Amino acid sequence: MILKKDAENSVEATPKGSTKPHLTAGQQSVLDALQHQPQPLSAQALHGLMRCQQPIGLATIYRALDALKLLGLVQHRVTLTGETLYSAVKHDHHYLTCLQCGVSVPVDTCPVKELEAHLQGARSFRIYYHTLEFFGVCDRCEA
Amino acid sequence: MILKKDAENSVEATPKGSTKPHLTAGQQSVLDALQHQPQPLSAQALHGLMRCQQPIGLATIYRALDALKLLGLVQHRVTLTGETLYSAVKHDHHYLTCLQCGVSVPVDTCPVKELEAHLQGARSFRIYYHTLEFFGVCDRCEA
DNA sequence: TCAGGAATGATAATCATTATCATATTGCAA
DNA sequence: TTGCAATATGATAATGATTATCATTCCTGA
The missing domain is CATH 3.30.1490.190 (Ferric-uptake regulator, C-terminal dimerisarion domain)
Incomplete structure (x- = not known):
């Protein structure tokens, strides 16, 4: 997994030093979903959960999770099986x-x-x- | 990654409660290599490093690392790119x-x-x- | 209203790790 | 020591979580 071509350009979806980060629709949905979850969740689990309510692509979820991590709103940990679990930072x-x-x-x-x-x-x-x-x-x- | 068919039988390569675990050749090599390394190392890096000295299969390295983890001799951490890095427990x-x-x-x-x-x-x-x-x-x- | 940049979804590609399986090695009982 | 059964090993195929790609849609500011 050493494939990271466009890592840098994905961050500034949001105005630089703005006080309230203004999330995209996808990011907001993902954050909401995570905040209503008592347990850390994998991206795919989140996808299964969310697509029932509103249709959202798996790629969007991964992107949103990355962005939210960089905003300090979401944290992650990796299980022994290699899945990454995400949870809202509380x-x-x-x-x-x-x-x-x-x-x-x-x-x-x-x-x-x-x-x-x-x-x-x-x-x-x-x-x-x-x-x-x-x-x-x-x-x-x-x- | 929810594929773990024969997880349980891989552990008891070593007599149960014996005081000195008696490692296999492969496990010993891997442990030695790790102990001579100042930095945590991925399984594949370890492979590249070791195969120069003695030929050893990548699968064997992964197996040895798992076994050594279960013996408390090796520890791991996962990088942001998803690689697992191993190091001797010191x-x-x-x-x-x-x-x-x-x-x-x-x-x-x-x-x-x-x-x-x-x-x-x-x-x-x-x-x-x-x-x-x-x-x-x-x-x-x-x- | 329009153009350009960003976001999104579907899907293909990537690649670390596991499973498989045939072979080699080891430990142990006779 | 011999033979056997269990385990270890290597090569390689398969797996699956995550990323890259790219065409399309959505915003936003001029």
Whole structure:
């Protein structure tokens, strides 16, 4: 997957420094759908879900998710099977994932906030979100 | 990627509770190669690197990496382009990744240790490793 | 109202990873 | 040590999530 020809031109759909980013119709739909979802969702799952209401292309969903990620409105994580799951940026969601069966259980504590703030200042990065995941083997798989 | 037919039988190449896991030749080579590498590496990069020394199939590398992960000897993380990078489990390696250009810069602080220990006790999981990643936009991309 | 740029959808292409299967290797019992 | 059964390996085909392409539609500002 080293195919990224037109990565840069896809971002400025929105006026540069405007305070309220003004999303496109597709982006807004995708964001709404995600915000009504209690669980992180793959792009394809989202597609299946959304096409029932209003017709929308899969490519548009992928594009919208990318744009929303760059706006700091959506975050992602990758499962062991290689699917990318997206969720609206709200509260942190962290996981404990079994390397064998792949189950993920949520972890609600998050000790990263301060470090994030620190990095924010020290590095030349604007930080939008972080992921924290624990990998191991669950009891059922170890038996 | 929901194809996992023979996931369960691939693990017990090694006697159950034995203290020293006894790796296969392939697994040992892969582990050695990883341990001599300062940076996390993709399976394919590893393949290119290793086949110069001793001939080894790509499939074997993928299998070895999976097995080593389950032994807690190797850890992984997924880049924005969807490649999985592997590294020998030593010290924590965390990253700050630009959502636009994809550069990853290492972060050396890690505030997660205690939480990991806590989870280890509370949950029915044996934790092998964790990943902590920050996503945002680097200065160069923001300009 | 019109032109040009962006967004969208359908679909083909990409490519990291898995599955398959034939062969080689290993460990173990006799 | 021999033979067998189980496992490991390699080459390669298949898979499937994601991207690229391109023709068309939608906006937006002059």
